[in-house]
Amino acid sequence: MATASPAPSPNAGWFPIASIMFGVGWGANQFASLLGLYTDRLHLGDGAAQAMFGVYALGLVPGLVLGGPASDRYGRRRIALPFACLSALVTVVLMAGVTAPWLLYAGRLLAGVVTGAVLAAGTAWVKELTPVSGTRMTALAVSAGFGAGPLVSALVAQWAPHPLVTAYLPHLLIMLLTVPPAFRVPETRVPRAHGGGAVAHEAGRGRSGLSGVRNPAFRRTIAPVAVWTFAAPVSAFALLPAFVPVHHLPIAYAGGITGLTLASGMAAQPVARRLEARHPRLVARAGLGSIACGLLLAALTIATGLPVLNAVAAVVLGAGYGFVLTYGLGEVARIAAPDELAGLTAVAYALVYVGMFAPLVLTVLAKAVPLGAVLTAMAALAASCLVYVSRQTRASDREHREHREPAAGRTVPDVRECSARR
Numbered sequence: 001m002a003t004a005s006p007a008p009s010p011n012a013g014w015f016p017i018a019s020i021m022f023g024v025g026w027g028a029n030q031f032a033s034l035l036g037l038y039t040d041r042l043h044l045g046d047g048a049a050q051a052m053f054g055v056y057a058l059g060l061v062p063g064l065v066l067g068g069p070a071s072d073r074y075g076r077r078r079i080a081l082p083f084a085c086l087s088a089l090v091t092v093v094l095m096a097g098v099t100a101p102w103l104l105y106a107g108r109l110l111a112g113v114v115t116g117a118v119l120a121a122g123t124a125w126v127k128e129l130t131p132v133s134g135t136r137m138t139a140l141a142v143s144a145g146f147g148a149g150p151l152v153s154a155l156v157a158q159w160a161p162h163p164l165v166t167a168y169l170p171h172l173l174i175m176l177l178t179v180p181p182a183f184r185v186p187e188t189r190v191p192r193a194h195g196g197g198a199v200a201h202e203a204g205r206g207r208s209g210l211s212g213v214r215n216p217a218f219r220r221t222i223a224p225v226a227v228w229t230f231a232a233p234v235s236a237f238a239l240l241p242a243f244v245p246v247h248h249l250p251i252a253y254a255g256g257i258t259g260l261t262l263a264s265g266m267a268a269q270p271v272a273r274r275l276e277a278r279h280p281r282l283v284a285r286a287g288l289g290s291i292a293c294g295l296l297l298a299a300l301t302i303a304t305g306l307p308v309l310n311a312v313a314a315v316v317l318g319a320g321y322g323f324v325l326t327y328g329l330g331e332v333a334r335i336a337a338p339d340e341l342a343g344l345t346a347v348a349y350a351l352v353y354v355g356m357f358a359p360l361v362l363t364v365l366a367k368a369v370p371l372g373a374v375l376t377a378m379a380a381l382a383a384s385c386l387v388y389v390s391r392q393t394r395a396s397d398r399e400h401r402e403h404r405e406p407a408a409g410r411t412v413p414d415v416r417e418c419s420a421r422r
Contacts, residue, residue, distance in 0.1 A: 013185035014129040018141040019178040020084040021122045025145025026152075027087045027171045028056065028115040029262075031094065031108065032238055033154035033255035034167060036245075041164065042101050050360040052104050053238055057356040059109040060349075063116020068346025071121035072339055075189045076128075079121040081182055083114045088175040090114055091168045098164040112353075119349055124342035127333055128188035135329045139269055143322065147262025150237070154255020163251070212336045212344040220392040222335075224385050225284045226328045226348055231355030232291040232382070233321040235298055235375070236261045236314040238359040243371060246307050253307070257314050264318025265325065272326040280331060281389070287323030288386035290316055295379035302372040328352065 035049040063083075071079040090110045097104035119142065127134035152170050157163035212218055237258035246253045268290075275282040294317035301309040328348050336344040365374050 014126045014134065014137060016178070016181040016185050017080065017122050017126050017129065018137050020080070020175075020182050021118060021126075021138060022141040022145040022148075023171070023174045023178045024084060024087050024115050024118045024122075025142045026149035026174055027091055027145075028111055028149070029146040029258070030091075030149035030153040030168065030171055031056075031111075032234075033150035033251065033258050034157060034164065035238060036242060036254055037157060037163060037251055038104070041098075044101070050238065050363050052108050053234075054357040054360040055105055056108045056112040056115075057353045059112025059114075060116040060353045060356075061112075063113035064120050064346035064350045064353075065116075067117030067342075068120035068124075069340070069343040070117075071124060071342040072189065075187050076121045076125035076342070077183075077185075077187050080118050080125060081179070083117040083121075084175070084179050084182065087111075087114045087118070088172055088179075091171050091175075095165050095168045098162075116346070116349065116353075120342050120346035123329065123345045123349075125185075125188060127341065129185070135333050136269065136273060136326070139322075139326050139329055140266060143262055143266045143269070143325070147259045147266065151255045151259030154251050154258070158249055158252040158255075212332070212340060213347055215335050217331065217335055218344075221281065221284065221389055222328055222331050222348065223351055224389055225288065225324050226351035227354055228288065228291050228382060228385065229321055229324045229328065229352040229355060231358045231378075232294060233261045233265065233314075233317045234355060234358050235295070235362065235378075236310065236317045239362055240298060240301055240310045240313065243366075244301055244305055244307055244310055257310055260311060261314040261318035261321070264315045265322030268319040268322030269326050272323045275323075276326070276330060280327060280334075283323050283327040283330075284389055285386060287320045287327060288382055288389065290320030290323060292379045292382040292386065294320055295375050295382060299372040299375035299379070302370075302375065325352070 032053065035053060038044060038052070039049045067079050067083070090107055093103055093107035093110065097107055123135075123138045126138045130137065149171065153167040156170065157167040160166040237254070241250075241254040241257055272283045272286070275286060294313050297309060297313035297316055301307075301313055328351075329345070332344050332348045333341065362371065362374055365371075
């Protein structure tokens, strides 16, 4: 079992870990703005590039599911650092994909595994190094990597020779600079042996699964929001540029839309923190509302064929992404037990990345149903989710008030229990 080591000094060493998460996020998303170029250069069929984009999520799930609990048990360093090193090797596989397209599927799958392990372990690591602002730091680092990666790779691919190779070189440089300092960061969870009774107790807990997943707050107000985190913004940068293209500098345009989407997500996160100070559910409502409006703008973009509307939709959808990502990570940190923080974070990230399949699903549906109609239906679904979460919030708030006003002879419940019910 992994137990907490002596608490490090406040803010000790969080920046190197946030930096490798930035680098891994860069590597995970640098492929996004190259979808059109791959389709043209490698003569891929309809939906093949979107399938390469989405297969990343297939690797991400085992990376999260195995990496999160493993880091809870064996420590953060043993998971985050080796997989961060592997991120560079995955990029080399993608570079080789220009000569063997099947390597692109393999590279994207491996990128998912690597990203899942680093995000699960790294998020918990930073949270333990700097408890007050750790969630915000990781959300900003990941968002910055997701946005900068496709933007820079697109700019390199637009003007550099051999674009499907040179576009990946910046990521190799970033990992070379960020990984070595991370090896000097102190561990926050150290494996320790316990007596047989304790081991048996932990084994029983392990068989029962993560308690946080069974928490009503996770099922009712985290999971329904988390699934929208990427489902909406990837529609802006992995789908709309293909359906509403530009003829001048198309690669740079695709990268610019991706960067704009995720930069808007970063800009929304400080606003999300202010809303969170009033009530965490305000962040969820703002996020789902932005996503519903952004999907309607996406449908309007398809209907009019105006690329400028793609940029507007990207800003609104990106803001929604920033809100719901901040909300999800913050709520998970509140309800997770100390020995399952990374594991529950991994489950939340798995829900988040289900949305990476959205471009592939929408591309397939667009062959039978007008894409504008599909996007409008998604907007209605996001609005319905907003209503559902709002109702769940009112119910949980009433329950919270009842427990804060115990009847005579009843003890006041534990503060953590009340927080979990929220």
